[in-house]
């Protein structure tokens with residue numbers, strides 16, 4: 001068992017800390033957001049992530065997890081220090097690494113004996129090298145430490161499951177000692193561990209996220225052709241997915257990918273490639289298709305409603321995907337903004353994301369449930385595939401709507417069944 005410091009209490013930091021504590025380690029989490037840490041001490045969690053509050057509480061009561069403000073304390077008390085701070089996008093698409101740099105400097109000021117310093121935030125390749133260099137310069141080579149790249153692959157909404165049952169663990173190391181420590185740390189997870197050098201681990205993360213984004217844009221492009229030719233993208237994806245070389249996941253056509261990771265990571269990888277002399281045309285097309293997907297959806301609304309101005313539009317789903325309250329880079333929010341500026345009156349509902357949406361957007365009505373959003377609306381949009389939308393009483397929805405129009409950006413229902421119920425039902429890549 002190890003003493004572990006986790007710096008940064010966002011999605012990655014909190015989930016990593018909770019899971020490592022649950023495996024029996026002693027974890028101290030720090031953040032420069034004073035209020036957030038004080039709240040965490042009282043078990044007030046800043047994000048909605050299924051199971052996280054319970055896991056934090058359990059491990060806090062067992063005294064395996066604590067919260068503080070001092071990187072110095074976390075460094076002194078720990079053998080392994082995870083850097084989990086944010087890496088937002090710069091205006092040029094590259095990643096802003098100033099928070100990572102600041103943390104590296106603070107660790108350097110506090111470090112005395114040997115430590116393993118692990119990069120867990122999603123960072124451009126060669127960041128591990130920079131962290132090492134920064135600490136070496138600050139400590140003037142007097143301290144023994146290792147830098148490790150250990151990219152995370154967790155998905156919001158199922159982050160605890162993904163951390164506790166990973167498909168693989170990637171560890172980029174430069175020394176056998178650091179490799180042994182990291183392998184011992186992750187041994188209880190009984191997962192395959194891929195050990196590489198630091199740069200390879202960093203590229204693995206870039207490659208995974210951009211490949212998954214490519215899969216989504218690919219199926220969205222296919223959906224477009226399907227609509228034109230009267231084919232069914234769901235059947236195409238299903239049959240493609242049966243081929244083990246392709247695999248079925250991430251072939252759901254929709255309004256495009258959003259969230260804090262994919263759009264930002266795609267930009268960062270394109271930017272990194274460019275910086276090193278490679279024009280990553282494939283990924284630029286992935287990004288372009290994703291942009292177009294929003295416009296196609298808005299066009300579908302215009303084609304159905306004719307004029308957007310003064311139309312009442314009900315919206316189901318605000319988060320960038322189900323089981324999270326995260327609205328960062330949510331396509332739903334972008335589409336709402338476009339419709340609102342075209343003069344639509346929006347009534348929205350989301351099971352978890354309304355508090356965050358209220359803080360971001362004004363001039364729309366937030367509803368207590370899906371039925372209230374449908375009431376007197378000229379059409380109902382489905383933007384996020386929350387499980388509860390699947391269970392809607394569609395006959396009731398039809399009665400409540402001013403006209404029976406549903407435009408579904410997540411392909412939640414069968415077009416034939418919806419037509420039978422009397423809806424004008426439009427979805428993505430299916431007729």
Ligand code: UGA
Nearest residue numbers: 152153154155156250251252254256257258259261320321
């Ligand atoms: C993603 C990756 O899946 C994780 O492996 C990775 O660790 C994480 O980014 C990260 O780099 O931090 P996440 O952003 O939580 O995880 O969400 P995903 O489930 O990957 O969904 C991303 C977006 O793609 C969502 O907007 C979702 O609606 C969309 N999507 C996903 C589709 O449109 N179609 C699909 O078939 C799958």
